[in-house]
Amino acid sequence: MNNLELLKPQRQSILGVAVIFFSNLRKAFNFFLAVIFVNLGTKFRILSLGLEEWAYILSLFFLVVSYLQYLKFTFYIKGDNFVIEKGVLSQEKINVPFSRIQTVNTSQNLIQRILGVVGLKIDTAGSIQNEIQIPALTKDHAQQLREYLMERKYELGEESDTETDAENPAEKSNGNFKIDSEPILELNIKDLLLVGLTQNHFRSGLLLFAIVNGYIWQFEDYLLKPFESYLEETAESFLSQWLLLLPFAVALFLVISVLASVVSTAVTHFQFKFFLGEDGMRMNSGLIAKNTFNVPFGKIQYFKWESNPLRALIGFYTLRVKQAGTEAVNDRKLISIPGIKARSLVTVLNKQYPNRKDYPYQSFQINKLLFIQLAIWLGFLPTLVAVALNFFILEMVWFYALALVYLASALFFSYRYFQTYAVQVNPDFTLIKRGFVFPSTLLIPNYKLQNISLKQSIFQKRRGVASLQLYSAAGGENIVHLPYNEADELYNYLLFCIESSEQKWM
């Protein structure tokens, strides 16, 4: 069938040494960053060796380690398992049963691209070790191995459940699904800029802040000590001027946030191409690290598409494709397609869920307890605290007007959020719409659900409402404050949908 010779242990491409070496070097660099940074320009001596000599020695050491790691890294096939053995000092053996393989993806970081090799990642449903990766294979080899693994996986699938496959002939060819040659979506530089500019800047700003903050505290001693006396002097005048400085700080934060989101979008989604095929979808993108994602339709748990006020202006959505996995792994496995227009979105939905409008949807009305809770937690409580603080400490009259404006807008947004919360169910799908400023919609096929919880706190009990939690292999989603009898009926109905379904859900 192929010339992979996988029955006996195999090593990756010899270039793997370089890939491992650079990845080790990067880890070491991160580790020694503080030492290097502080001693830059000063006379650094340990055992009468300087910084440079130590760098050479360590590099040599890592080269040897990398070569050993390369030698000890083998992969082969044993029975129905794909096996990876690795580790120099402590041997590790990873067994991946073919049936557990979800998808096989390739990726290229900068080093891998320069060397012309690709990394192969094997995704499992999250029940096995976190990440299974072969760092360096030649392109052809990786392609062959990928195809072979997927083939084996589906051969196995057919043996165990011939019946379901007969019903869905599409499932069979999932391994090497055909892809339309024309991408359904391609993002050029202008689109990327638009996507970047309409990002949730607040979030990317905070993220950047968190990263920078983390670094600063890590190297606090080195970075801040030299300025300590200066900082102490200015601290007092700084505090008295905070009111003046605050707008500047906010403006600076905004500018940096916008820049951060534009740059990160451009880097991760550079040359983004999104293909749709008979049995699955594929995505290529990346400036520094090139990633290819293959998602067979059968592996998609559900879709979620989001927008925000800026994106709504230019008609862009972000489509998130939820696959099976643990919460922790999910972030990396979470595939999102930025800047998709409504028309392409409908194309994708029609392809994946052609039957989504076969039956009429039944709407469920959320209880106004949601509005009351939001109003209390986001509106009244913060306002009360702020007003109390002002009354006892600051004593500024204009502050009350500000508080009133805040309260009014909080109430408005809470009410709109409550109004836009919509739940619709038909025999095949559940549709949940949430959010006024950041609207999101998610569409779950009922048979993809795995278990259902009904929750009722004592506050809800008083009002006769209950919340539902729907769990799929890609995580849980909430429906809050349904009238109790409706929640109960929906609970029973969705269970019925799961239990009466013969379709493969994973």
Add this chain to the structure above:
Amino acid sequence: MIFENLKVNIDEIPSLGREDFEPLREDYLYMRITSKVLFLLFAAGVGALFSLFGQLYFGYWLYPILALMLVSIIYEFLAFKIKGYLLRDHDISYKTGLLFFRQTTVPFNRIQHCEYNQGLIGRLFDIASVKVYTAGGNTSDLSVKGLSKESAIKLRDHITKLSSAHE
């Protein structure tokens, strides 16, 4: 009627009433109370050490711990009435929670694996639990507590048999 125009008549869908649930073994209640009391006794012991060898007034720990003990025993008695499990042809359910009620159902055709557990205190009271896992998560999705060891093993075997029939 809430669902109209659906494939099936809503009345034909089996409904799961809170009264159908099986209560747990009473020993489970005593086990929970015992473990809480043991924990509080341990806390009292720490407090006593401080009072004996330090300057701590004994009332600072004795009264709060007595109050906590009383409250948690009353709570356990009330909460125990809520707890229960239900085994049906196609799924298993568990309900719990006095202040925050929660009822979860896992259909057999979505179960990945299922395990049986018995803790140290559980061994004294012959109390075991069965944990049920579905795909995609590390945490167990449902755990049926307060069974006797014998029935827990029976339940696990039953669930394993029924869930593997779907693969």
